[in-house]
Amino acid sequence: MSALLDIISPPSLLPFELVSGQGSRVFTSDGTPYWDFYGGHAVALLGQGHPGWVQALASQATTLSFVTTVAPLAIREEAARRLAAFAGLDRVFFVNSGAEANEAALKVARKATGRSVIVAMERGFHGRTMACLGVTQSASYRSQHSPVHGDVRFVPFGDIEALDAALDDTVAAVLLEPLQGIAGILEPPPGYLTDVRAACDRVGALFICDEIQTGVGRTGLPFRFHSEPCRPDLVTCGKSLGNGFPVAALLLTEAMAATTSPGEHGTTFGGAPLACAAAIAVLDAIEAEDLLPKARAIGAFVRSMAPGGARAVPGVVAVRGDGCLLGLILDRPASSVGAALRDAGILTGTAHDPCCLRICPPATLPDEALHALHAALVAALGDS
Numbered sequence: 001m002s003a004l005l006d007i008i009s010p011p012s013l014l015p016f017e018l019v020s021g022q023g024s025r026v027f028t029s030d031g032t033p034y035w036d037f038y039g040g041h042a043v044a045l046l047g048q049g050h051p052g053w054v055q056a057l058a059s060q061a062t063t064l065s066f067v068t069t070v071a072p073l074a075i076r077e078e079a080a081r082r083l084a085a086f087a088g089l090d091r092v093f094f095v096n097s098g099a100e101a102n103e104a105a106l107k108v109a110r111k112a113t114g115r116s117v118i119v120a121m122e123r124g125f126h127g128r129t130m131a132c133l134g135v136t137q138s139a140s141y142r143s144q145h146s147p148v149h150g151d152v153r154f155v156p157f158g159d160i161e162a163l164d165a166a167l168d169d170t171v172a173a174v175l176l177e178p179l180q181g182i183a184g185i186l187e188p189p190p191g192y193l194t195d196v197r198a199a200c201d202r203v204g205a206l207f208i209c210d211e212i213q214t215g216v217g218r219t220g221l222p223f224r225f226h227s228e229p230c231r232p233d234l235v236t237c238g239k240s241l242g243n244g245f246p247v248a249a250l251l252l253t254e255a256m257a258a259t260t261s262p263g264e265h266g267t268t269f270g271g272a273p274l275a276c277a278a279a280i281a282v283l284d285a286i287e288a289e290d291l292l293p294k295a296r297a298i299g300a301f302v303r304s305m306a307p308g309g310a311r312a313v314p315g316v317v318a319v320r321g322d323g324c325l326l327g328l329i330l331d332r333p334a335s336s337v338g339a340a341l342r343d344a345g346i347l348t349g350t351a352h353d354p355c356c357l358r359i360c361p362p363a364t365l366p367d368e369a370l371h372a373l374h375a376a377l378v379a380a381l382g383d384s
């Protein structure tokens with residue numbers, strides 16, 4: 001019997017073990033190759049074994065593998081400076097996971113405003129720690145852990161009037177994903193983020209953008225909130241930031257940073273040397289390898305599979321999302337199509353929308369893989 005505590009989902013996504021990977025390909029023990037269109041839950045932005053990332057980690061491991069996070073550290077300063085500049089925010093606090101970044105954002109927002117209510121979005125997802133469950137509406141995450149934490153109001157994503165109606169002077173912050181990932185790559189209407197910013201300002205609430213899935217180049221922009229002329233007060237990111245090394249971050253405006261004081265929050269591992277080396281390597285690769293335009297080109301190719309597109313695939317009824325975070329909306333359950341694609345050597349993901357096939361490949365994906373996906377989809381959707 002396995003010694004593992006198995007309380008995550010059954011391994012229906014991958015009923016086999018992957019033992020190695022290179023670039024956009026991953027391999028089983030018998031050498032069977034798969035194009036990785038899932039990136040391990042939207043994490044592997046550079047792909048497997050990226051040379052710059054490997055070199056950065058190896059070199060940091062041999063130079064200084066760990067020091068306490070309460071000591072000054074040049075590489076942490078550099079990682080923070082680079083990430084803040086990339087995002088257009090001012091300050092960075094490194095943590096280890098997305099949920100931890102959201103917890104930190106909620107703490108800052110409550111203290112900065114002296115208010116306790118959070119307005120979050122129906123169908124949103126913010127992590128599995130207790131405070132994150134409080135702002136994640138789905139019963140599938142919450143029901144066995146009630147009562148969940150926090151004074152939270154949920155409103156429909158993308159509906160600015162509903163948001164306005166939920167806001168008053170007790171609201172500390174509005175928390176949202178700028179594109180809802182796990183829900184099924186749900187996009188808000190154009191102008192929504194700008195309207196959210198204005199609505200927050202009207203009642204003195206803060207705007208927290210959860211960019212854990214969308215951030216760090218994933219959608220072909222540095223951060224998804226850059227699709228509109230608006231600046232959140234607090235932004236969280238993780239996943240792609242380390243390309244598989246666990247690192248996440250809370251980004252703050254200077255005004256938010258000014259409300260915090262030394263020692264009020266902390267973490268043993270957050271901002272450790274290896275995590276910072278990984279994050280810098282990701283930011284370096286995004287710049288040196290033009291990964292933002294590359295991600296956009298991948299998104300455009302996949303979008304051309306929508307009805308009316310140059311590569312329209314019968315059975316694909318819509319394509320949502322951008323860059324390397326896309327949802328192919330099918331006329332049938334995505335899980336069966338995902339299984340057929342797997343048999344054709346292509347790994348994809350699912351979402352809460354049962355007809356959404358979630359695609360989150362590395363931004364380094366070669367064209368050959370995109371053509372393989374197209375051919376496999378035509379075959380899978382034509383067959384059944």
Ligand SMILES: Cc1ncc(COP(=O)(O)O)c(C=O)c1O
Nearest residue numbers: 097098099125126127212213238
């Ligand atoms: C939008 C969003 N927020 C938060 C999280 C939680 O991140 P983590 O699993 O690193 O705690 C996720 C993870 O999927 C996510 O997609």
